[in-house]
Amino acid sequence: MRRAELGFALLVVLVMAGAWTLDGLVPSRSIATPVAVSAPGAPLSEAWYCPAPTAQGLGSTLWTANLGAQPVHVRRSGTGASGAQSEADLGPDSSNSAPAAATAPEGPTAVEAFGQATGSYLSVLTPSAGAASSRCSQQPGTRWIFPIASTAPGYDTYLAVTNPFQEEAQITVRVLGAKGDQIPSGLNNVDVPQLSQTTLFLGDFYPATASVGLDVTATRGRVVVGRLMKVSSREGVRGLTLDVGATAPSTRWLVPGGDVPAQGEEDVVVANPSDHEALISTAYQTESGGAPAGAQDVPVPAGSQATLKISDQVPGGTRHATVVSSTNGVPVVVERLTVGPQNAYPLAGVEVTPGQRGSVDLTQYLNGQPAMVLVEATGGKVAVENDLALPATYRQTVETAGIPLG
Numbered sequence: 001m002r003r004a005e006l007g008f009a010l011l012v013v014l015v016m017a018g019a020w021t022l023d024g025l026v027p028s029r030s031i032a033t034p035v036a037v038s039a040p041g042a043p044l045s046e047a048w049y050c051p052a053p054t055a056q057g058l059g060s061t062l063w064t065a066n067l068g069a070q071p072v073h074v075r076r077s078g079t080g081a082s083g084a085q086s087e088a089d090l091g092p093d094s095s096n097s098a099p100a101a102a103t104a105p106e107g108p109t110a111v112e113a114f115g116q117a118t119g120s121y122l123s124v125l126t127p128s129a130g131a132a133s134s135r136c137s138q139q140p141g142t143r144w145i146f147p148i149a150s151t152a153p154g155y156d157t158y159l160a161v162t163n164p165f166q167e168e169a170q171i172t173v174r175v176l177g178a179k180g181d182q183i184p185s186g187l188n189n190v191d192v193p194q195l196s197q198t199t200l201f202l203g204d205f206y207p208a209t210a211s212v213g214l215d216v217t218a219t220r221g222r223v224v225v226g227r228l229m230k231v232s233s234r235e236g237v238r239g240l241t242l243d244v245g246a247t248a249p250s251t252r253w254l255v256p257g258g259d260v261p262a263q264g265e266e267d268v269v270v271a272n273p274s275d276h277e278a279l280i281s282t283a284y285q286t287e288s289g290g291a292p293a294g295a296q297d298v299p300v301p302a303g304s305q306a307t308l309k310i311s312d313q314v315p316g317g318t319r320h321a322t323v324v325s326s327t328n329g330v331p332v333v334v335e336r337l338t339v340g341p342q343n344a345y346p347l348a349g350v351e352v353t354p355g356q357r358g359s360v361d362l363t364q365y366l367n368g369q370p371a372m373v374l375v376e377a378t379g380g381k382v383a384v385e386n387d388l389a390l391p392a393t394y395r396q397t398v399e400t401a402g403i404p405l406g
Contacts, residue, residue: 051226078109169221181303213271264340
C-alpha cells in the first residue's frame with residue numbers, strides 16, 4: 001500500500017552505478033507515482049491493461065501521461081459511469097485522467113495510445129482507508145504472483161482478473177501458506193469471459209489466515225491480474241494496496257523505498273512458489289553509509305511464504321534499500337510491508353553515490369498539486385520508488401512490490 005493523501009512526496013533513488021537527473025514535473029490531479037513506460041523505439045500504437053477495483057465501493061482513476069514532444073491520441077475503455085469507450089488527445093508532456101467505472105463495465109479498463117510512448121496507472125483515494133496506486137501492464141501473461149494476501153478479520157483481499165482478448169480464459173489460484181501450497185475449492189480453472197474483468201474475493205474460498213501468498217496461473221489464454229487488499233482491523237490498522245503481480249520469480253530482488261517507522265514494524269515478505277526450499281539473505285543500503293548487517297540463509301519452504309522482520313535488523317527511523325537474494329538459487333518473489341504512523345520527510349535534494357540510496361523531497365516543486373515524474377539515468381542504472389506521506393494521525397499498512405534484479 002503506497003502512502004496516501006496529499007502529504008509530503010518523497011522520491012527514492014537507489015544508484016546501482018552512474019548519475020541521474022529529474023525531468024518533466026507534469027501537473028495533474030493525482031497522487032505522485034512512478035509509471036512504467038514503453039521501451040525506446042515503441043510502435044506507433046500501444047495498449048495498457050489496468051485491473052480496476054470495481055464493486056468494492058472505492059472508485060479509482062485511470063491516468064495516462066504523454067511522455068514525448070508530440071500529441072498522442074488515447075482511447076479508453078472501462079471508464080466513466082457506463083464503462084463505454086471514450087477518446088481524448090494529450091498534448092506534449094501532459095497527463096489526463098478518467099474515472100474508472102464504479103461497477104463492472106462491459107469490457108476491461110484499458111488504454112490504447114496512438115502516436116508515441118505513454119505511461120498509464122490507476123489511483124485510489126478514500127478518506128476512510130487512505131490511497132493506493134497500481135501499475136498498468138502492457139503484457140498479458142500466464143502467471144501472476146503476490147507474496148502478500150490475507151483473509152484475517154479486517155483484511156479483505158480481492159483479485160481483479162482482466163481478459164482483454166476475444167477468447168475465454170481460465171485461471172487457477174494457488175495459495176502459498178505456512179503449511180505449504182494448496183488450490184482451494186472453487187479456485188481451480190475459473191472461467192474469465194472474453195473482453196471482461198472477473199473479481200474474486202479470497203475470503204469466499206480460503207479460511208481466516210493472517211498472511212498467505214498467491215500464485216495465479218492462466219490455464220487457458222492470457223490475463224492481467226491485480227490484487228486489492230483493504231485493511232480495517234480492530235487494532236486500528238487501516239490502508240489499501242492495489243497493484244499487478246510479479247510475472248515470474250527471481251533469485252535477486254530490490255526494494256528501494258525501505259523506511260523503518262520509529263513506532264511500528266517493517267517486514268519483507270518472501271513467497272516461494274517452487275518445489276524446493278529457498279535460502280534467503282538480505283543486505284541494506286542507507287543514505288549515510290554504515291548499513292546494518294542483514295540476515296543470512298533464512299529458509300522459506302517450498303510452496304509457502306515467510307516474513308523477515310526488517311525492523312529487528314535496521315534501527316527505527318532509518319531510510320534504506322533492501323536487496324533480497326536467494327543464496328541457493330531457488331527463485332522467489334518479494335514485497336515490503338510497513339505498519340506504523342506515516343510521517344513527512346523534510347528533505348532537500350541530495351547527492352547519490354554508487355551503492356547508496358538517496359531521497360529527494362518533491363513537495364517544494366509541486367505547489368500543492370500532484371504530479372507525474374520522469375526520472376532518467378544519464379549513466380549506469382538506478383531504481384526509483386515514490387513515497388507519499390500521510391498526515392501523522394494515520395496508522396496504515398504500506399506494501400510495495402520488489403524489483404527483480406536477475
